Amino acid sequence: MIQEANANNRLPNVTYKVNPAEVIPAADKSVQLIAASQAAHWFDLKKFYAEGNRVLCPSGVMALFGYEFPKLRVNEQDGEKNRLLKKALDDLYKVDLHNCWAAERKLVDRRYENFVIPYENFVRNDNFYHELETNVSDIGNYVLTWSGYQKYCKNHGDKEGKTLITKFQNR
Numbered sequence: 001m002i003q004e005a006n007a008n009n010r011l012p013n014v015t016y017k018v019n020p021a022e023v024i025p026a027a028d029k030s031v032q033l034i035a036a037s038q039a040a041h042w043f044d045l046k047k048f049y050a051e052g053n054r055v056l057c058p059s060g061v062m063a064l065f066g067y068e069f070p071k072l073r074v075n076e077q078d079g080e081k082n083r084l085l086k087k088a089l090d091d092l093y094k095v096d097l098h099n100c101w102a103a104e105r106k107l108v109d110r111r112y113e114n115f116v117i118p119y120e121n122f123v124r125n126d127n128f129y130h131e132l133e134t135n136v137s138d139i140g141n142y143v144l145t146w147s148g149y150q151k152y153c154k155n156h157g158d159k160e161g162k163t164l165i166t167k168f169q170n171r
Contacts (some may be wrong), residue, residue, distance in 0.1 A: 024054075032057055097151075
């Protein structure tokens with residue numbers, strides 16, 4: 001991913017890097033934007049914020065963002081199909097993968113609401129959303145990216161993981 005971003009970068013003043021959040025390889029006061037998507041729950045926040053303070057230039061921005069558990073609907077008119085799809089995904093997440101989620105996942109499920117932001121001037125905006133058309137196969141592929149699913153496969157094997165996805169897709 002990072003190689004692709006750098007290979008396609010056409011802006012000489014933009015650099016893409018991957019590194020631990022608590023050790024940013026940049027000079028003091030030299031960074032305009034620090035962005036972390038669906039990741040802050042894994043950070044040592046005290047060290048991360050200190051590192052952000054070190055590298056961000058005046059008026060620099062630290063953007064922490066994530067996404068909620070998907071809200072799926074088959075269509076506007078079919079409430080029963082929507083209910084069944086929601087139940088199938090909820091069961092996969094909350095029942096089948098219940099013991100596979102790291103404790104930090106609760107921070108995401110609670111929308112980072114207990115995060116302490118140590119800046120006077122910060123904005124929390126929960127009004128962004130993304131709506132897209134998808135299908136059950138795509139949702140199954142999305143589940144493959146979940147850390148809970150990855151842990152399930154590590155504990156039970158890839159074959160059992162695929163069985164879970166098939167079970168979800170067939171409901």
